[in-house]
Amino acid sequence: MELFTNGIGLSAVVFFPLISAFVITLIPKAQEQLIKRFALASSLITFVLSAILLFQFDFSSAEKLQLGNKISWIKSINANYEIGIDGISLPLLVLSTFITVLAIIYSLEHLPEPKSPKGFLALILVLETGMNGTFVALDLILFFVFFEIVLLPMYFMIGIWGDKTVRTVSGFKNQIETRLYASIKFFVFTLFGSAFMLLGFLGLYYRGNKTFSIPELIELGTSGAFTGTFATLVFAVLFLGFAVKVPMWPLHTWLPDAHTAAPTVGSVLLAAILLKLGSYGFVRIAIPILPEQAKAWAPAIAILSAIGIIYGSLACLAQTDLKRLIAFSSVGHMGFVMLGIASLTPIGINAAMIGMVAHGVITGLLFFLSGSMAHTYHTRDMGRLGGNMKLLPKTGALLGFTAMASLGLPGLAGFWGEFMALLGAYNPLDGLNTTVFRTSMVAGAIGTVLTAGYLLWMLQRVNLGEPSDEWSDKDLHDADFYELSAWIPLVILTVLIGVFPKLIFGATNDAVIAMLSKAFGG
Amino acid sequence: MIVQPVLVVAAALFSLGIYGILVRRNAVMVLLSIELILNSVNINFIMFDTMLADAMMQGQIFTIFIITIAAAEVGIGLAIVLMLFRNRQTANINEFDLMKW
């Protein structure tokens, strides 16, 4: 498999979806079946390619960047097309290609209004290129390009296929269409963050021997090239860029709106992959390049994460909108991921890695389910739902299962991220303030109770009880073949990771330990 | 060769033609006035040809050209006037302002 060792395989995983999207635009609009089949086939091929990468990947040296390549790209600024994967990016890359396949399977029969498979599927594939590219890019400019590519398809998905209801927005006099407000807020918010991030990249470029290469910058950073106010500022702007994407409290408010307004597949991809770009940025760029600054900022990140966990859970308790509740739960869960990262220990960052994958799988599934239910019932108001177990038994059972997974039930995927993050936070890196971290840990542990509280309350309101009369004469359809084939793989994955976390730790552990020992010594 | 009187005659003929074009209302008369102008030019051509004793007789050849063109022009002009008269029952040139903005 020569092709996979010299980077062509990896590039194919990134660009094949983009080429397919282009081909889709050439197919006449009327040939819907062809478009759908083609999109499914290309996403499957991408997934198979990434699965081959999985076999080509040398797990015994997971800390090394592998299967990559470096080609000169923009000579005048020394930006290169430099790609590669290690144990940190591999699970996320495979998750990304996997979730995209499921998203397309779901979209085959469940397109949001206005139905236009051509545009929608092409956008999903473009989005996949952005996501995959971000996970393999090893050059800051390349990273930035992919990081931004992701915005456009998502913007259009929310803006065109989003929720058409009209709502009032605090501070505005006139009512606004939800999808417009959400899509613009999402776009501008994220762009705001990444604009600062770009500034940080440029700062690193000029101080760091005019290179954008991440491995080279890591070497420079760990040898102490970036110090003083400059480095603090650079970390601050990188933090801003990544924290918006995660999102961390208090930069999270785009998330509930975007999720609520987005079409089902949009919120699935948003929750499953897009949020991970931010936390991945911390692990890949911010911490290894600026270790001392990361250490200085770690307590602040831990506090913000702890606030995010508690705050997100409390906000969930006040929601009446099913999708909005799940969106807020993401704030809490990503708080655990960031708490793990802030601890700067192998345990904490491994916890963050498995937390990211688990959140992708579980919250992705939750959005699939809630989106499908919103489509069936034409409402997301939990006050009107109820007795879902009676009306849609399959969906209801899966919702119950997924809610249990989401509240961190041991034996399912969500547990490891939560528990290990707390474990990491108890003993942070030497020299960090343990009081702050242990307080955050206790807050996180209380957060697990609140998480259980709102998810069970949600189940009680949505799943249990007698269905209200308004549904008695409605013709409600339970999950069909396409929905089940998109959901069951996620259920299986949730159980597998839960029972056998080595699936993730096996890849991440060595890479994380190597990254941290390089950054902090020992 | 007496040049001056001939030039005066030609100039008078030209002026008469101009006058006719500007003043006459009847389209036929306007066409006739144009003939007058052309002929005044012809007189000038012949007069200068004679005076210069051109071996190639360019002045006279030009005159013959002009006469031919004038004939064609009058033919077309009269045809237009005829068509206008048929449609409008008048040949009064003031009644025709089709070229107005």
Add this chain to the structure above:
Amino acid sequence: MVNFTTTIFAEGELIYTDGGLLAQYAWLLVLLPFVAALIITFMGKHLPLKGAEVALATIGLIFLYSSALMYSHITSGVVNEFFINVGSIGVFDIEFGWVVDGLSIMMYFVVGTVALLVFIYATNYMEGEIRYTFFFTSLTLFAGSMLVLVSSPTLIQILIGWELVGVCSYLLIGHYWEKKDNSSAAMKAFITNKIADVGLMIGIIILALNTGTLRISEILYQATHEYEKLSTVAFIAAILLFIGAMGKSAQFPLHVWLPDAMAGPTPVSALMHAATMVTAGVYLLARMFPFYKSMAPDALDIVMLFGVITLLAAGLIAVVQDDLKKVLAYSTVSQLGYMVAAIGSGAYTAALFHLWTHAFFKALLFLGAGSVIHAVHSNSMLEMGGLRKVMPKTFATFIIGTVALAGLPPFAGFFSKDEILASFNHEGEITFFFIAVLGAFITAFYMTRAVSLTFLGEYRGHGHPHESHNLMTTPLLALSVFAIASGWVNIPGVYTGFTDWVTTRKNKIVEYHPESFDLFALSSGLLAGLLGIALGYYLYQLQGSAETGDDKIKIQPIWSVLENKYYLDDFYFKYVIDPVKINISRAVDKFNTNVIDRFVNGFGQIASLLGGIVYNNFDQNGIDKLLNMSSSGTDSFGGKVKLLQTGKTQQYLMMFLGGVVTISLLILFII
């Protein structure tokens, strides 16, 4: 993958074996229920007994396997543990596995036996009920989760089993989820446990990070060898683990979920109260006992204090209950108080012995109560009475259970309760000793009250109750045998096999164990039990009906305090749950929309305002105006000039002439 390391820190004085194949395949105990649950879920509805046969077969196999293990353990002693690495994180190895030693084998046997009888009972009890198949799925999972917990050689697997048990209890308590009360009870159970789990979780984290391992046997080894790093955090870790145990084992003030859990079907209550869920806390304390004993003796005092408070407080509430199942539920809480207090007093064997006997006679009592409820279609004892005539088998077995619980010889409860009292007496905790004796009196009293109201006197309910089906009475009979005989395995001075069973562990158990009967404790306990029965019989039989009996002891305001369960639920709802659920969460949501979001929107507004100013004043009225003026000027000029275009040929010619003349004049006179 499987790590067959045996006996790293073997210290037990007893001779034991590694258990051979029987121990190596003990993972079947854990795995079988989960496989069975999958089979029942996907194929159960198509089977002739709707999945119950799969559940029965599985639990039967577990019973046989655990009996075999028990036999092997009694004859030769088995201690072994097995690990499977499921991932490494930093320096930590995350391991699952299974442990076969005295403690876990005893638990396997209890779970296997009680679960088998409850399953048999449930096939008939639940017949025709809604979601019959799913009920067996959950019930099998419930037993399986408990086996995950008790088979755990690592703290992480304990946590997994711990919460799986919680989820299964959620499913089972909320079995009739059409009614909101039931789903609320299920939620209450889960959340209360989850709150306690925070303690367990943090406790595990502290232990793991200060010992560098998650293996229980290694932690206990460090604890018994005075590892300094561990000893600095021992007290706090011990307390945190105990908080976890308080949730599952329903210790005051986290016991509130257990009585509400009666919303579930009766077989669930029987299983939960006897073998699976509430014993988990006691099991954890017993499993970690060497750690408590050698490193956190102060924590043990606190454990004992809570145990004693619980046994008295819950016993008193049981007196005022009218719901038969709730009497038994509070009785369970009270008995758990005994077990926890026993651990606290350092009597490891006594606590487990009481767990062992209690499992059988409480299962018997619950199944008996279920039989009664099945017959009269009501939980309220006020609608029962006189059932001894129509339900003789149920009555007889219920009496056996009652006497066992009240602690009369030679029934099981007598021996175990006596051993607990003896250890209190031995430790010199005289106050606690007398409270425990008082508890025994109360226990005997409320059980006599329950029996009187249910079985004696005249029938007060509706319809014509009749004896239950054989499938329900047979388990009752089987359990009565245990309720009588299970106490005979640990009689001081006669036969103390049980002590040897449960102390045969990898880590040495140092505890108080009575070598002979403590006559003071024995006579106090027996006297208290007899007095309680006598008082109960006097008030509720000799004095007449239920109402008159209650009237005699309705001393206000104690009665209403007890009826309101010390106002604990009200307190939780008023000061904890409602504020969080309503006030705080709404405030946070408001904060989110009105502060943070308004801030964000405010940015948007300022931007749009600035944009408006720039757009209107500079762009529209500045640059654009100039541009528009140039075009409108051209337009109006053209409008004026066009008037020259009259279309009249002669005017054109006039102008033409004028032009020629002008130009000619210009040429003539200027150039």
